[in-house]
Amino acid sequence: MAERTESNQTAPAERQPSRGRPRDAERDRALLAATLQVLQESGYGGLTTAAVAKRAGVSTATLYRRWRSKEDLVVGTAVSWASDLGPQPDxxxxxxxxxxxxxxxxxTLEGPGGRLLHILIGEAAHNEALARVLDSAIVQPVRDRAAEVVRRAVARGDIPPLENAxxxxxxxxxxxxxxxFLTPDVTYQGATDGPTSGEAAIGELLPFLLRALGAPPG
Known part of the structure; x- marks a missing residue:
């Protein structure tokens, strides 16, 4: 079976899911996990649907019943592994x-979703479909929660109103x-008795963001 690598290539009609036929969730998870593994080993350019199917222990026909192309598969994996931040707690x-x-x-960034994002950032620079899904799955949920943080802070009188939350x-x-991703502090990598890179980043960024938003010191 020829490999589908272009976004405008679709699977033949007979490979589309039959109406009313339930999806095998366990098989879906195996394919998504295999996609992440192959991406980490070979990058986007080296990933093939045949390699993913083999890693997941299924046929390529099974894969194409779920995703019509290599790009669809990678996009589906990105959406699956991106953490759903949910509502902003007050x-x-x-x-x-x-x-x-x-x-x-x-x-999110230190987990599987972050590893996938790291791999796809370069590809997204010249792949519009991937760029769109990274924006919707990674950036937009943070935008929504950030807007809620600002709205509450303004309502409490913690900061002055912002023109663009x-x-x-x-x-x-x-x-x-x-x-x-770009400037990790090596002293925190693999540490067992100190802060992780993410915790260190939070400690550095939180005071800066409070000042940038106009919060009073202390």
């Missing part, structure tokens, strides 16, 4: 809300990606 203070937002983003999300995502 801690009662701007400092507490920011700490939770930063901690959740650090956990989503700028906070850009600071959170950009700073955490830079800190954890």
């Amino acid at each position: 801690t009662g203070s701007l400092r507490g809300d920011l700490a939770v937002l930063l901690r959740d983003k650090a956990e 989503h700028v906070l999300a850009d600071l959170v995502v950009g700073s955490m990606v830079s800190r954890l």
Whole structure:
């Protein structure tokens, strides 16, 4: 079976899921996990659907019943592994809300979703479909939560109103990606009795973000 690697290539009609036929969730998870493993080993350019199917222990026909192309498979994996941040909890203070937002983003970036994001950032620069899914799965949930953090802080009188609350999300995502992906502090890698890279990043970024938002010192 020929490998499908282009976004405009689709599977033949007979490979589409039959209506009413339930998906095997366990098989889906195996394929997604295998995709992440092959991506880590071979990168996006070296990934083939045949290699993923073999790693997952299924046929390529089974894979194509779920995803029509290599790109669809990778996009599905990105969506699956991106943590669903959920609603922003109200801690009662701007400092507490920011700490939770930063901690959740650090956990996402240091987990499987972060490893996948690291692999796909370069590819997304010239692949519009991947760029869109990374924005919707990674950036937009943080934007929504950041806007809620700002709204609550303004309502409490903690900070003055902001013209664009989503700028906070850009600071959170950009700073955490830079800190954890581009300039990790080697003293925290693999530490068992000290802070992780994510915890160290939170300690550094939280005071800066509070000042940038206009929160009073202390």
